[in-house]
Amino acid sequence: xxxxxxxxxxxxxxxxxxxxxxxxxxxxxxxxxxxxxxxxxxxxxxxxxxxxxxxxxxxxxxxxxxxxxxxxxxxxxxxxxxxxxxxxxxxxxxxxxxxxxxxxxxxxxxxxxxxxxxxxxxxxxxxxxxxxxxxxxxxxxxxxxxxxxxxxxxxxxxxxxxxxxxxxxxxxxxxxxxxxxxxxxxxxxxxxxxxxxxxxxxxxxxxxxxxxxxxxxxxxxxxxxxxxxxxxxxxxxxxxxxxxxxxxxxxxxxxxxxxxxxxxxxxxxxxxxxxxxxxxxxxxxxxxxxxxxxxxxxxxxxxxxxxxxxxxxx
Ligand SMILES: *Cc1c(COP(=O)(O)O)cnc(C)c1O
Numbered sequence: 001x002x003x004x005x006x007x008x009x010x011x012x013x014x015x016x017x018x019x020x021x022x023x024x025x026x027x028x029x030x031x032x033x034x035x036x037x038x039x040x041x042x043x044x045x046x047x048x049x050x051x052x053x054x055x056x057x058x059x060x061x062x063x064x065x066x067x068x069x070x071x072x073x074x075x076x077x078x079x080x081x082x083x084x085x086x087x088x089x090x091x092x093x094x095x096x097x098x099x100x101x102x103x104x105x106x107x108x109x110x111x112x113x114x115x116x117x118x119x120x121x122x123x124x125x126x127x128x129x130x131x132x133x134x135x136x137x138x139x140x141x142x143x144x145x146x147x148x149x150x151x152x153x154x155x156x157x158x159x160x161x162x163x164x165x166x167x168x169x170x171x172x173x174x175x176x177x178x179x180x181x182x183x184x185x186x187x188x189x190x191x192x193x194x195x196x197x198x199x200x201x202x203x204x205x206x207x208x209x210x211x212x213x214x215x216x217x218x219x220x221x222x223x224x225x226x227x228x229x230x231x232x233x234x235x236x237x238x239x240x241x242x243x244x245x246x247x248x249x250x251x252x253x254x255x256x257x258x259x260x261x262x263x264x265x266x267x268x269x270x271x272x273x274x275x276x277x278x279x280x281x282x283x284x285x286x287x288x289x290x291x292x293x294x295x296x297x298x299x300x301x302x303x304x305x306x307x308x309x310x311x312x313x314x
Contacts, residue, residue: 006294006304007280009132009159009263011188013237013297015227022226023219030218038213043221047196050228051168056201059208060224061215064158064182064195068092070210071154071178071197077123082111084287086132086156109134109257113145120149128156130163133284133292135259137165147174155179158195159261161186161238162245168198175200178207185262187227187234192220245295251305254312256293263294270311277307 044055051058061067065088072079072092081089083102093100101122103115109131116125125146129138138155147153147170155167157179170177178199183189194216197207227234241262249256249264256264263282269291271283281304282292293304 002278004279004296004300004303006296006300007282007292008190009185009261009292009294010190011185011237011262012241012295012300013188015188015223016233019226019230019233023223026222026226027219030222032218035214036216036218036221039208040216040221043216043225046225046228050231051198053168053171053198054201057171057198057204058196059178059199059204059211060194060196060221061211062195062220063184063193064156064180064197066193066215067180067195067197067207068154068156069095070207071152072096072098072124074207074210075123075152078119078121080116080119080122080125082116082127082131084133084284085126085128086158087286089126105131105134109136111138111142111146113142116146117149120151122151125149125151125153126156127153128158129165129167130159130259130261132158132261133263133265133282133287133290135257135261135263135265137163137260140165140167140170143167143170147177150176152176153178158182158185161234162242162262163260165260171198171200175203178203183224183227186238187224188237189220189223189227192223194220194224241295244298244301248293248295248301248305252308252312255308263292266291266293266308268311270308273311274304274307279304279307 044058047058048055069092073096078099078101079093080101090100103112106112153176178197180197182195255267269289271291274281284290
């Protein structure tokens, strides 16, 4: 039996051939010897329209990882993160030689707003909702409390589509907020590397000034546009994954936390056990006694469920 990979929160569905052909058609009729149009305005407008804002509110990049690096590289000072969370925040902070102030999540995985609000000298605050790896969302009123500190704040919203919890309207009231999203998860495009930020026009403009005018290649940016045109396919996959998430959770409740993303946080480190049985899950270096299971296709999830049920019984 082939190994099963439920470790990177990827979408288990590849992009259907009928949609990939649209990219091939584009390649055929496009001059690849030419640079993209400066700033890729078509892509930004397409994303803006899709979200009900404008292209001026959008900044795109080579994965939201690159945008994180751009934002973090620019802050020159302490960065507040809420742990456990996505490792790339401290990775980039370390690269640029900044300190992170790690504020542990509360026992129910909510953010500790009082503790964050005491860090008045922070230069950047990073919130992650739904949070990777805990899977819960941050309450809107908590986000607002943090934004009221008037410190630049990233809300990493990479799993938005699996949660439905919307924060975009906050950019109208807060010019210190940038929301990060990605085509890597819900849109099945992890291999093509397209992420984007949503912010008030002034903040978006300031950040764009620090980017290369050719920050994305033509093919990745075109594929992002094509996927927006094919959002009904994305939605079908989303419904499937969300249904599967709930089904898997029902079976392994004893060992998992509920989730609003495409993965479940497990209450034990069962990486070695699962791997021995051909299933790769995520080991969590900063969390003892936990691991993370990505939701896959039904037949993959069935195998994972069976293994975890056996584990619970033994
Ligand atoms: C997967 C993930 C990203 C995605 O990054 P890309 O660089 O766009 O692929 C960002 N933030 C979190 C929390 C993630 O889990």
